[in-house]
Amino acid sequence: MGKRLERQALERIGKNWSKSSLTKEKLLSNVREFARFCESRYGLQRIDTLKPHMVESYLHSLHERGLAPSTMSGKLSAVREVAKAVGKANIVARDNSAYGVSRQGCRYNPQQANGAKLAEIRATLHTQAEGGDRVALMMRAADALRQQFGLRAKESLLTSKTIGRDGRTYLVVEGAKGGRPRELEVRTVGQQAAVRLVAGTAERLGNANHRLIPPELALKEAYDAQRNTWRALGGTRENGAHMHAERHAYAQARLGETGDRRTVAEELGHGRESVTAHYVHG
Template identity: 45%
Template structure:
């Protein structure tokens, strides 16, 4: 069924369900997410399924049965578990945006979907990582603007185990019942999280972020130079880190600090759930993609 708009029973012209869905996540989603295009398409797929299967007119009328129907549809299409998990992440983004997050189970296992580990634990070459951090610090002291940004981002990743994009976008401090925390932004699916500042390296990292933001003239308190877009900043960070020897093959890529963070937390006795929540995983996934068995 193809249409630009339709009239509801009350005489009100309704936009297509997929258009409504995209408008909602546009209001409630971090525009910087590297998975944005995939989420957009997955959101449209879900909305189109609900529209065609149930003739729904208003996306705010979503119910658990619509999610369950979509899950069954994906299984009938014989999609692999990884693809289904990605699509369910888009569904969660949408239902959270419309204020109905409770209609989707938190764990994909409730739908008979379990994602296999997409990565293996990495034991960081910490001396190489520290060497790259020192080069960035030296270049930052020489007022190289890209190096200043990359230096601050690297310290955040090292101290908090952030994703590369999160390390560029996170700068805000908030008060929580447990103390001052860094509000992490730019996560997959747009889910912000607050990480309590609990040690000297974390305190030092947020101080560096504040200093770099001010030095670069950022009007947003972030460490991205005002003359650069997020995409330009992300690419510049990735390129510079690789040029300095930070690659996956050298066990020193930008993602390795997440593995180190998980491994340290595990050694300190944190639970699996606490580790994965700290790293920003919305599903109850196993931490053994980060921690050697």
């Protein structure tokens, strides 16, 4: 029965081809969750009979679960997609703050990376990689890119290509939000070592596209394996050793080197200098 309402919701919103594969998967997962809630709580059988009080009740349940504002924002986006698809966009407020959800407090919250825990995780990954574990091989190289270039988790899996120009080498960052690649100059010894590790790992894993993802894994499978393994090794947001903390550490170090927020923002793949407030105090 639950699958029937889920199927109705998914069919109504369509394929959302404009979104990246991981964003689309998250959206569809949230749509399924909302449909299951409406059916189990209210016995809803037709998604086009969705009512405002069902939306309110669902949001109340999210608050009760203590979800982070960013997670709740994603789930609200899915609810809006469903409401819009059934011709009832007006039953969901446009502003998340109407439901007591705001990302402002967590968006600009620079984090201090737990260097000791990160080093422990890297040591474990190195041991596993040297033992031939293919996921660990992928993750070790991806971690080097995050540490040395401040890449996002997805970017670190998809980035491997370098180009030469005017006597300099640039890393071509792929998988960015918006889909547009950016180029980062390979400046330091650490960055050069990371680029070599990526090239060697891609060759060892046998990826025909010279990427870090083992050919037997799809992108989502690789992304999930990286996230779950990192968490299993003790890398969490609570202890400051999650993967995104490496991006914060990079931004803080680079701002200390350059004193230039615009440069840091551009290297991180942000168009607005003000976004550096998410990574750096002051």
